Amino acid sequence: MTLEESAKALIVAANCVLALAFVAYVAQWGFARNVVPDRELVGAGAPASSPEEVAEERSDVAGGIGFSLTVLATLVLLAGVVARALAAERVPWGNMYEFGSVAILVALTAYVVLVRIWSIDWVGPIITGFGTMVLGASMLVYVPAGPLVPALDSYWLVIHVLGAIISGSAFLVGAAASALFLVKARAEANTAEADRAGFLWRIPSSAAIDQVAYRVHAFAFPIWTFAALIAGPIWAHYAWGRYWGWDPKEVWAFITWVVYAGYLHARATAGWKGKAASILALVGFATFVFNFVGVNLFVGGLHSYAK
Amino acid sequence: MNPAPELNRREMLRWTWRQLTSMRTALFLLLLLAIAAVPGSLVPQSGVDARAVEAYRLDHPELAPWLDRLGAFSVYTSPWFSAIYLLLMVSLIGCIVPRTIVYAKAVRARPPRAPKNFGRLPASATFETSASVDDVLAAGHRALGRARVDVVAPVRVPGPGRQIEQGEVRAESGHLRETGNLIFHISIVAVLVGVAMGALYGYRGSAIVTEGDGFSNALTQYDDFASGALFNPDDLPPFSMQVDEVDARFQMSGPQRGAPRLFAARGEYETLPHDGGPADDPRPFDIRVNHPLQVGGTSVFLVGQGYSPVIKVTDAEGNVAFEDAVPFLPSDGTYTSTGVVKVPDAQPEGLGFQGFFLPTAVSTGEDEAPVSAFPAAANPLVGLFVFRGDLGVDDGTPQSVYVLDKDELTQVKNADGTPTRVSLSPGQVADLPGGGTIELVGVKQFARLQISSSPMVQLPLVAIAVGVLGLVLSLSIKPRRTWIRARRNGSRTVVEVAVLDRVPRGDLPADLDAFLTRFRTELPEETA
Numbered sequence: 064m065t066l067e068e069s070a071k072a073l074i075v076a077a078n079c080v081l082a083l084a085f086v087a088y089v090a091q092w093g094f095a096r097n098v099v100p101d102r103e104l105v106g107a108g109a110p111a112s113s114p115e116e117v118a119e120e121r122s123d124v125a126g127g128i129g130f131s132l133t134v135l136a137t138l139v140l141l142a143g144v145v146a147r148a149l150a151a152e153r154v155p156w157g158n159m160y161e162f163g164s165v166a167i168l169v170a171l172t173a174y175v176v177l178v179r180i181w182s183i184d185w186v187g188p189i190i191t192g193f194g195t196m197v198l199g200a201s202m203l204v205y206v207p208a209g210p211l212v213p214a215l216d217s218y219w220l221v222i223h224v225l226g227a228i229i230s231g232s233a234f235l236v237g238a239a240a241s242a243l244f245l246v247k248a249r250a251e252a253n254t255a256e257a258d259r260a261g262f263l264w265r266i267p268s269s270a271a272i273d274q275v276a277y278r279v280h281a282f283a284f285p286i287w288t289f290a291a292l293i294a295g296p297i298w299a300h301y302a303w304g305r306y307w308g309w310d311p312k313e314v315w316a317f318i319t320w321v322v323y324a325g326y327l328h329a330r331a332t333a334g335w336k337g338k339a340a341s342i343l344a345l346v347g348f349a350t351f352v353f354n355f356v357g358v359n360l361f362v363g364g365l366h367s368y369a370k
Numbered sequence: 371m372n373p374a375p376e377l378n379r380r381e382m383l384r385w386t387w388r389q390l391t392s393m394r395t396a397l398f399l400l401l402l403l404a405i406a407a408v409p410g411s412l413v414p415q416s417g418v419d420a421r422a423v424e425a426y427r428l429d430h431p432e433l434a435p436w437l438d439r440l441g442a443f444s445v446y447t448s449p450w451f452s453a454i455y456l457l458l459m460v461s462l463i464g465c466i467v468p469r470t471i472v473y474a475k476a477v478r479a480r481p482p483r484a485p486k487n488f489g490r491l492p493a494s495a496t497f498e499t500s501a502s503v504d505d506v507l508a509a510g511h512r513a514l515g516r517a518r519v520d521v522v523a524p525v526r527v528p529g530p531g532r533q534i535e536q537g538e539v540r541a542e543s544g545h546l547r548e549t550g551n552l553i554f555h556i557s558i559v560a561v562l563v564g565v566a567m568g569a570l571y572g573y574r575g576s577a578i579v580t581e582g583d584g585f586s587n588a589l590t591q592y593d594d595f596a597s598g599a600l601f602n603p604d605d606l607p608p609f610s611m612q613v614d615e616v617d618a619r620f621q622m623s624g625p626q627r628g629a630p631r632l633f634a635a636r637g638e639y640e641t642l643p644h645d646g647g648p649a650d651d652p653r654p655f656d657i658r659v660n661h662p663l664q665v666g667g668t669s670v671f672l673v674g675q676g677y678s679p680v681i682k683v684t685d686a687e688g689n690v691a692f693e694d695a696v697p698f699l700p701s702d703g704t705y706t707s708t709g710v711v712k713v714p715d716a717q718p719e720g721l722g723f724q725g726f727f728l729p730t731a732v733s734t735g736e737d738e739a740p741v742s743a744f745p746a747a748a749n750p751l752v753g754l755f756v757f758r759g760d761l762g763v764d765d766g767t768p769q770s771v772y773v774l775d776k777d778e779l780t781q782v783k784n785a786d787g788t789p790t791r792v793s794l795s796p797g798q799v800a801d802l803p804g805g806g807t808i809e810l811v812g813v814k815q816f817a818r819l820q821i822s823s824s825p826m827v828q829l830p831l832v833a834i835a836v837g838v839l840g841l842v843l844s845l846s847i848k849p850r851r852t853w854i855r856a857r858r859n860g861s862r863t864v865v866e867v868a869v870l871d872r873v874p875r876g877d878l879p880a881d882l883d884a885f886l887t888r889f890r891t892e893l894p895e896e897t898a
Contacts (some may be wrong), residue, residue, distance in 0.1 A: 079507065136390055206625070209625070210621075213630055213633050216659075217660040266833045285838050288838050289838055293834055297831070301662060302659060303662070303671075303673070304574070304662065304673055304820070307418065308418055309411075310418065311412075314876070317407060318404045321401075321407070322400075325397055328396060329397055331873075332394055334394070335397065350404075362411060
């Protein structure tokens, strides 16, 4: 088995583990669908006996398995990405397949770290589900490891693309939190106190989720600004002889930037706080994904070797 | 003489200004800008790829005129797109100016006095200590760290039954948030100004230079040239360059066979002083993709390359009527190229040739035209159709060197009526119908050089870099007010602490707990 084949096999294996992690996380939510939160049962510590206690314990176990599998998937993916880099003898983000796998690696790492510091395991199903989808779909654009075309052969590849990967991964975590914020805020407004059962009531309040979403976006936005509007133009100057040329990739990078700028403004605008701002965060992430998938595959332009 | 309409107009202006500079309008304009940018990525843009626009026009004859009217082929210079960003710019400046004034006042302002009832604030706490009021206030000051702090010395105030001693600490931190916010927004204005200046004073042109040929930086030497409104052609920095070698290498095998691996143009260049004095000594250059040549404020980029077959034409009278390298423009990844050869001086009649060049020709069948299988010149082949007549090059109207003006030309045909085509490999000579010969002497490569300058580009780059630092400050710093009130009650001091974030956040209670821990470690040891 060559290094390149090992890389491919490891990334496929990571995807399988990640899919299992997703199933475990879904089970975590599913088991707890009837569990009422914060109702401390008398005689805590006694063996679980009531159906509710059994369900709660199953949910916890499933969540633990989900997290462990996510960590495992991250490590296997890391091994795959490193093998890919060794096979190609360069940084492993020179085309669409590689960008997808590294972006998911960074997103999973960010998730694992944030679970440790902010306990955000509640975005697990979205992160693992989306990651499984991206890693699976990236097999459709698989290309063998190889050297780069001259335009990509620059140290700006390391700076510009890594910046895009880091901010893109953070946008994914932010979008997942914003989506859950919308679900939770809606449930908080529409569910009577007595009907509040299920995993949704075991995760933090919508205000706390919004706080996580804001922090992640506040981290990602300056990096995106740097990657798309500083490093990108400088590299474009050297590679193509102009700083900014409204290439489709540049247009969509700009659109993403503007939408996230809108998100940050919306958070400070009466009538836009909360729901509308969170929807903007999701729109921003959608424009990022379109730039990655739509522009690469269907629109073309100077960045089209990103395939 | 009724002053009312005048007042109304002023009110109207005031109202319009307020609306335009409100956050809600800024948000709306931002989202509008995002939507307005979309069509330019889906419809080809004449400023980006003029050839794609032409192809689009041919493919969509019904739709294209409508898109033209909407400016969809030049979205980013269209009136409606410009209108949005100009409004956004006005809104931005209308936001920056008043906020800067407010900020300038806030910078000098002292922290506000403590509210009466701490319980109404989002986070507050109370504890007792044996330390004196003075000690408590001093400890609070230390625990607040780098915040702006005012300590109000203990005073005797009327208490229940008797006078009690009471003092407070007022603190405000996080002024840098607004500093960063203003820096970021001002830097955006600077970026736009810098980009506009670069566009007004800058220029960009390109020229095709075959190996062995030279280029000197004058308008007549360019194949195409565009410049800003304030650019003066006399400002073109005088320099000349000689291209000795164009080096194009491609992947020879494997799944990426044919992919480009290296493009380089090498030779020598010399700069000429503005005063017309002698040129500096020639210096070598090695221009590659990602590695342009800098000559003063001008950059020379290698933006393309291709092949220039060297063609020699001898006319029917036996004279060499033409011998030169002719650039053929590549049209695909295997460098299938097209071009024309103009021989106006051939006798008795002018000769014109139009055809293709294939760097690695492979024939696909007996009667099929050959195709190019690989971008490097492994098996070069030129195929040319022959025309006779007046090429129209002497009548004074400028002509493209890549197009044959066929108005006064007749295509030469074989006896069976099919167009005559000559196919030549290097060194081959073909007889021309009606006398004379054509020879493919050899194949050279050409470099397409772009020469451009965007003056003051440092301004937007530095501005946005500073802007990002401001952005980080504005997104990460918490503007916070903290108050501590200490009141002596017998042998104990009652301490009240409250915090208020000017941008509400969810982590306030946790931050208050952390502050209390710091605060209490600063207090003197409890005495019994």
